[in-house]
Amino acid sequence: GAGVSQSPSNKVTEKGKDVELRCDPISGHTALYWYRQSLGQGLEFLIYFQGNSAPDKSGLPSDRFSAERTGGSVSTLTIQRTQQEDSAVYLCASSEQGGANTGELFFGEGSRLTVL
Amino acid sequence: RKEVEQDPGPFNVPEGATVAFNCTYSNSASQSFFWYRQDCRKEPKLLMSVYSSGNEDGRFTAQLNRASQYISLLIRDSKLSDSATYLCVVNRGGGNKLTFGTGTQLKVEL
Numbered sequence: 001g002a003g004v005s006q007s008p009s010n011k012v013t014e015k016g017k018d019v020e021l022r023c024d025p026i027s028g029h030t031a032l033y034w035y036r037q038s039l040g041q042g043l044e045f046l047i048y049f050q051g052n053s054a055p056d057k058s059g060l061p062s063d064r065f066s067a068e069r070t071g072g073s074v075s076t077l078t079i080q081r082t083q084q085e086d087s088a089v090y091l092c093a094s095s096e097q098g099g100a101n102t103g104e105l106f107f108g109e110g111s112r113l114t115v116l
Numbered sequence: 117r118k119e120v121e122q123d124p125g126p127f128n129v130p131e132g133a134t135v136a137f138n139c140t141y142s143n144s145a146s147q148s149f150f151w152y153r154q155d156c157r158k159e160p161k162l163l164m165s166v167y168s169s170g171n172e173d174g175r176f177t178a179q180l181n182r183a184s185q186y187i188s189l190l191i192r193d194s195k196l197s198d199s200a201t202y203l204c205v206v207n208r209g210g211g212n213k214l215t216f217g218t219g220t221q222l223k224v225e226l
Contacts, residue, residue, distance in 0.1 A: 040218070041218060042120070100214050103162055103205065104162055
């Protein structure tokens, strides 16, 4: 497909376990964003990648969260020692450069994480 | 105070009605404004940008009031398919991230 692809679509884990969430952006999009959406909450910015520049990690809530983007394409968001408050839908989006100025972010369907 | 605030609703309106949502933002340096639509358990999608002069796209009209720091979305002749959550989105200062409101839920009924 031509859209943003995320996996897994659903993940149930036990408190304290590590999880990895994957995002495959639209081909050719240089910008990649991770957001999370908790029940009844707005989208919360986590991290932004643009080309080979240093990522903007200002939204990561704690040092248990990390993300990388290999080869300027696929990105992995890792949450270590998961806590119940990490339960949310993790949304990945990609855009052409300057997407945040044009508003044209293309989101994947998200990875729904449930921490028991 | 949240950076972007919206009335969560729900707004329940009959088909054919006109409905308007407002959204306020706190950062006066905000430069770009958008409305996104999110269907239940789906990803958000860009509905329209909001320009200073106001803009229209079919049944949808978006307006920006910089002095009062709010944006609005007007939907005319509501359709059942308009039922969704409408997210107010702001980019402050041309940065790399969009700040999303919590959304306003619209339910259009027969």
